Amino acid sequence: MQREPQAFDRVLSSMCTEPHPVAREAAERFLATNPGDPGTYPTVAALEDDAIAILGEIAGLEDPAGYVASGGTEANIQAVRIARERAEAKRPNVVMPESAHFSFQKAADVLGVDLRIVPVDEQYRADLEAVRASVDSDTALVVGVAGTTEYGRVDPIPALAEIAHSADAMCHVDAAWGGFVLPFTDYDWHFGHADIDSMAIDPHKMGQAAVPAGGLLVRDESLLDELAVDTPYLESTSQATLTGTRSGAGVASAVAAMEELWPGGYRSQYARSQNNAEWLADALEKRGYSVVDPTLPLVAATLPRSTFDALRAKGWRISRTATGELRIVCMPHVTREMLASFIGDLDQLEVRASVPVVSDD
Amino acid sequence: MQREPQAFDRVLSSMCTEPHPVAREAAERFLATNPGDPGTYPTVAALEDDAIAILGEIAGLEDPAGYVASGGTEANIQAVRIARERAEAKRPNVVMPESAHFSFQKAADVLGVDLRIVPVDEQYRADLEAVRASVDSDTALVVGVAGTTEYGRVDPIPALAEIAHSADAMCHVDAAWGGFVLPFTDYDWHFGHADIDSMAIDPHKMGQAAVPAGGLLVRDESLLDELAVDTPYLESTSQATLTGTRSGAGVASAVAAMEELWPGGYRSQYARSQNNAEWLADALEKRGYSVVDPTLPLVAATLPRSTFDALRAKGWRISRTATGELRIVCMPHVTREMLASFIGDLDQLEVRASVPVVSDD
Numbered sequence: 015m016q017r018e019p020q021a022f023d024r025v026l027s028s029m030c031t032e033p034h035p036v037a038r039e040a041a042e043r044f045l046a047t048n049p050g051d052p053g054t055y056p057t058v059a060a061l062e063d064d065a066i067a068i069l070g071e072i073a074g075l076e077d078p079a080g081y082v083a084s085g086g087t088e089a090n091i092q093a094v095r096i097a098r099e100r101a102e103a104k105r106p107n108v109v110m111p112e113s114a115h116f117s118f119q120k121a122a123d124v125l126g127v128d129l130r131i132v133p134v135d136e137q138y139r140a141d142l143e144a145v146r147a148s149v150d151s152d153t154a155l156v157v158g159v160a161g162t163t164e165y166g167r168v169d170p171i172p173a174l175a176e177i178a179h180s181a182d183a184m185c186h187v188d189a190a191w192g193g194f195v196l197p198f199t200d201y202d203w204h205f206g207h208a209d210i211d212s213m214a215i216d217p218h219k220m221g222q223a224a225v226p227a228g229g230l231l232v233r234d235e236s237l238l239d240e241l242a243v244d245t246p247y248l249e250s251t252s253q254a255t256l257t258g259t260r261s262g263a264g265v266a267s268a269v270a271a272m273e274e275l276w277p278g279g280y281r282s283q284y285a286r287s288q289n290n291a292e293w294l295a296d297a298l299e300k301r302g303y304s305v306v307d308p309t310l311p312l313v314a315a316t317l318p319r320s321t322f323d324a325l326r327a328k329g330w331r332i333s334r335t336a337t338g339e340l341r342i343v344c345m346p347h348v349t350r351e352m353l354a355s356f357i358g359d360l361d362q363l364e365v366r367a368s369v370p371v372v373s374d375d
Numbered sequence: 376m377q378r379e380p381q382a383f384d385r386v387l388s389s390m391c392t393e394p395h396p397v398a399r400e401a402a403e404r405f406l407a408t409n410p411g412d413p414g415t416y417p418t419v420a421a422l423e424d425d426a427i428a429i430l431g432e433i434a435g436l437e438d439p440a441g442y443v444a445s446g447g448t449e450a451n452i453q454a455v456r457i458a459r460e461r462a463e464a465k466r467p468n469v470v471m472p473e474s475a476h477f478s479f480q481k482a483a484d485v486l487g488v489d490l491r492i493v494p495v496d497e498q499y500r501a502d503l504e505a506v507r508a509s510v511d512s513d514t515a516l517v518v519g520v521a522g523t524t525e526y527g528r529v530d531p532i533p534a535l536a537e538i539a540h541s542a543d544a545m546c547h548v549d550a551a552w553g554g555f556v557l558p559f560t561d562y563d564w565h566f567g568h569a570d571i572d573s574m575a576i577d578p579h580k581m582g583q584a585a586v587p588a589g590g591l592l593v594r595d596e597s598l599l600d601e602l603a604v605d606t607p608y609l610e611s612t613s614q615a616t617l618t619g620t621r622s623g624a625g626v627a628s629a630v631a632a633m634e635e636l637w638p639g640g641y642r643s644q645y646a647r648s649q650n651n652a653e654w655l656a657d658a659l660e661k662r663g664y665s666v667v668d669p670t671l672p673l674v675a676a677t678l679p680r681s682t683f684d685a686l687r688a689k690g691w692r693i694s695r696t697a698t699g700e701l702r703i704v705c706m707p708h709v710t711r712e713m714l715a716s717f718i719g720d721l722d723q724l725e726v727r728a729s730v731p732v733v734s735d736d
Contacts, residue, residue, distance in 0.1 A: 019405045019623065020416045027608075028415045030620060032407045042403050044380045045585050045624075046393045050446075054389045054692045055381045084445050084587070085411075087619030095485060117619055120604045124456060124617070126487050163608055218620065224406050226445070226587060226622045243481045246697040247388075247524055256485070258448030258478055259391060259579065261587045261622060262380065263406075331415045336607040 020331075022347040026356065027333035029163070029191050031345040033267055034222040034279075040263075040270035041224040047262025049082065050255060058262040061269050065217070068272040069229050072197055073189070073213055074206025079235035081255055082217075082265045085228035086190030087117035088256050089214035090157075092230050092241055093186040094121040096212065097155035099240035100184065106154035111140035111169060113162040115188060127154065138162065138306070140169040145177055153183040158210075160203035161192020164335045166310030168192065168201045172208035184211040190228065191343075194220035195284045195310055197277065205233055212237065217268035220283070222275060222346055227264035287311035287344040290353055294342060297357045301364070311344035324363050330356060381692075383708040387717065388694035390524070390552050392706040394628055395583040395640075401624075401631035402585040408623025410443065411616060419623040422630050426578070429633040430590050433558055434550070434574055435567025440596035442616055443578075443626045446589035447551030448478035449617045450575035453591050453602055454547040455482040457573065458516035460601035461545065467515035472501035472530060474523040476549060488515065499523065499667070501530040506538055514544040519571075521564035522553020525696045527671030529553065529562045533569035545572040551589065552704075555581035556671055558638065559645045566594055573598065578629035581644070583636060583707055588625035648672035648705040651714055655703060658718045662725070672705035685724050691717060 022032050033041060044058055052059030062082055070078025083089045098106050107128040110118055114131075122129040130153075132144035140158060149156065156178035158169040171187055178185035189196065189203060193215030196203045205213065213231045217223035232238060242252040275283070291308035298315045299305045306314040317340040325332060335341050342348075342356075383393050394402065405419055413420030423443050431439025444450045459467050468489040471479055475492075483490040491514075493505035501519060510517065517539035519530040532548055539546035550557065550564060554576030557564045566574065574592045578584035593599060603613040636644070652669035659676045660666045667675040678701040686693060696702050703709075703717075 017418050017422055019408050019627075020418050022407065025415055028409065028412060030407070030409050030412075038406060041406055041624075045399060045402055046383065046391070047380050048389065048391050048586055051389060051391075053694065054386055057378050057381050061378055084618040085620040088617075091617075116604055116606055120614075120617075120619075123604060124485060216620075225409055225620055225624070226618070228620075243477055243484060245477055247694050247702060253481075256448075256452075256481075256617070257445040257587070258481075259446040259577075259586055259589075261625075263402075263586070263624065264622075266380075333414065333608050341608060 023352060024329045025331040026342045026348060027331045028345060029219050029343055030225055031222060032347045033224040034271045034274060036274045037223045037267035037271035041267035044262040044266035048259050049262055049265050050253065050258050050260040055262060058265055062265050065265055065268045065272065068269070068276060069215055069231055072193060072276060073215055073231055074204040075231055075233065078231055079238060080229060080231040082268060083228035083230050083255065084226040084257055084260070085218065086115065086188065086214045086216050087120065089190065089228050089230035090115065090117045090188055091121040091124060092256055093212040093214065094118065094125055094127060094155060096232070096237050096240045097184045097186070098125050098127055101154035103152035103154065105152065107152050108155045108157060109145055109148045109153055110157035111159065113138055113140070113164060113167065114157050114159050115163050118157060138165045138167040140174060142170060142173050142177070145174060149177055149181045149183065151181070153181050155184050155186055158185065158187050160187050160189040160196055160201065161310055163191065164341060165306050165314055166192070166308065166312035168196070168203055171203050171210065175208040175210050179209060185209070186211065187213045190214040190216040191219045192310060194280050195287065198281050198284045217271060218264065220345070221268065221271055223271040224263055224267040226261050227268040283346050287346065290348060290350055291344040293350065294344070294353050301360070306339070313342045313344070314339045321360070321363055325359060328359050330359070384713060385690045386692040387703045387709060388692045389706060390580050390704055391586055392583060393708045394585040395632045395635060397635045398584045398628035398632035402628035405623040405627035409620050410623055410626050411614065411619050411621040416623060419626055423626050426626055426629045426633070429630070429637060430576055430592055433554060433637060434576055434592055435565040436592055436594065439592055440599060441590060441592040443629055444589035444591050444616065445587040445618055446579065447476065447549065447575045447577050448481065450551065450589050450591035451476065451478045451549055452482040452485060453617055454573040454575065455479065455486055455488060455516060457593070457598050457601045458545045458547070459486050459488055462515035464513035464515065466513065468513050469516045469518060470506055470509045470514055471518035472520065474499055474501070474525060474528065475518050475520050476524050479518060499526045499528040501535060503531060503534050503538070506535060510538055510542045510544065512542070514542050516545050516547055519546065519548050521548050521550040521557055521562065522671055524552065525702060526667050526675055527553070527669065527673035529557070529564055532571065533563050536569040536571050540570060546570070547572065548574045551575040551577040552580045553671060555641050556645045556648070559642050578632060579625065581706070582629065582632055584632040585624055585628040587622050588629040644707050648707065651709060651711055652705040654711065655705070655714050662721070667700070674703045674705070675700045682721070682724055686720060689720050691720070
């Protein structure tokens with residue numbers, strides 16, 4: 015095999031990152047284990063308990079229950095599935111802001127529930143009036159996002175939980191990306207702040223674990239029963255995951271990263287990432303681009319499509335929001351030097367664009 | 376982290392195995408990539424095309440289409456999902472033999488389809504008369520298994536495909552475990568042998584790749600459209616997988632293992648595993664146990680529960696079929712020496728059981 019993996023030195027678009035060295039080491043050691051078969055692989059099954067314990071601590075959840083999923087998509091699908099199973103409606107619906115991740119669209123397709131997508135306010139957060147107006151007796155779940163994919167915004171989680179419960183619906187928080195930075199902010203986002211029922215929180219994003227290490231947390235362990243199927247030939251009684259065989263590497267690396275970095279390491283990483291985001295936002299603004307205030311370490315700014323394409327042609331891995339803005343995620347591997355080099359390339363393009371083209375150029 | 380991964384020297388129950396050294400090396404190199412985001416990680420996305428090309432060759436599929444899934448469970452769920460989307464019935468049903476994997480139960484739960492479970496014949500293969508009697512105009516999918524989880528049996532795939540298509544249903548083959556041994560047998564099991572529509576075939580089982588590396592193959596690429604959701608902010612247009620972020624390690628290790636081992640390495644591994652299974656079956660039969668003939672490298676035998684428990688207490692990772700038989704999977708890491716040591720422990724237990732208990736014992 016001649017192909018070499020992508021280097022991270024120009025990756026500005028990913029919500030994944032280079033695993034922390036201790037996470038990589040643990041992933042390599044546990045590469046050949048399967049937490050989906052705890053009777054055969056008891057050590058990694060015990061590690062999964064450790065992972066859920068630390069995730070619970072991070073997310074303000076006493077007596078935490080849940081499992082290490084393949085990622086935020088699986089955790090979101092499973093949360094919708096729990097709500098569907100609990101609902102009495104013939105055709106349950108899920109109410110969520112338009113800022114929610116497309117995995118909820120996948121969940122709705124797979125699970126046969128209706129999605130009611132409500133607008134966001136001028137701060138890109140779920141519009142509470144719209145949520146209230148959309149919830150009805152068929153609503154199984156209200157979704158709030160703690161760290162949106164496009165602008166890093168945090169929905170008003172306590173109010174969403176209240177609306178959900180007033181309609182006998184459940185409340186799920188998608189903190190897949192935000193969960194490892196929000197503990198160092200003033201936001202109300204977790205089980206300790208609001209009466210939420212479930213959460214997606216991914217060690218393999220800001221948690222610096224190796225892929226695949228997502229997290230599903232539930233307030234009440236009995237919620238996992240909604241997901242369980244009997245597992246003959248495995249020496250365990252049931253399986254609540256969406257996948258069967260799972261990666262022991264993901265589980266072990268999640269534990270290693272969280273034991274190493276929670277809370278001090280994550281706190282300093284948050285500070286570094288947030289500073290970088292603010293520096294980048296500032297640099298873009300100074301150059302006349304319209305920038306969405308980076309309230310978490312994620313920067314969005316308007317940029318002409320031709321400039322975007324030229325930067326991609328220079329090897330920068332950048333992405334766009336649904337409305338076409340440049341979107342840069344300040345993950346742990348994104349350094350100030352990378353951002354300065356990116357801005358340098360942008361400046362060079364702009365200079366060229368402003369110079370009249372001559373035939374020898 | 377003090378915990379050490381499970382050694383494989385007593386694992387007789389798993390359908391996963393130690394990754395081949397080249398697969399491990401590739402997994403470690405690609406640990407920090409995400410084929411779920413091909414715009415950001417183009418190299419691993421190209422590797423996934425290589426994986427599907429080789430899987431197609433193994434499974435007799437020209438112009439192969441599909442993707443590297445988290446495992447057989449995801450591939451089976453997705454096959455049911457494709458069939459559900461194609462079906463016109465309001466409540467589609469899936470017809471499958473009772474020998475099919477429990478992931479189809481999970482698929483039915485998640486996707487809201489009915490499962491019609493039909494008996495097997497005296498050879499533990501789908502009973503064709505029962506399948507015919509169960510199929511009706513609401514049938515979306517007929518499932519055949521090529522290498523069952525409990526007894527390693529291969530259903531009559533061409534006949535199942537015929538029954539499926541005569542009812543305008545699709546036909547899916549679960550070769551998650553069998554796919555890397557069946558090419559060296561006389562069975563009719565793949566796209567070249569029968570008019571099947573989709574297949575689960577897992578590199579991370581007999582293919583010796585690292586978890587997670589399952590495989591979903593479809594005869595016609597347009598079938599994947601049934602699974603696609605739009606993916607804003609990713610620099611690719613749509614995503615057909617069930618999970619979002621995926622493990623580049625799994626993809627890279629699948630390609631490395633298959634390039635190294637297909638076909639010669641897999642052929643000799645099959646011969647070794649099959650010989651081991653026959654040796655073990657013979658050893659158990661000689662000791663008076665009733666053994667299911669190992670037509671593929673998987674041995675099932677009746678064994679008293681107390682003996683089973685005593686062997687587990689000695690550290691053997693063994694499992695049972697739904698009816699309680701001992702079940703041993705002769706994976707690549709299972710050597711003749713391991714099996715001889717296992718039989719040695721069994722003999723010791725039997726000697727003890729036949730010695731009258733004295734108070735000093």
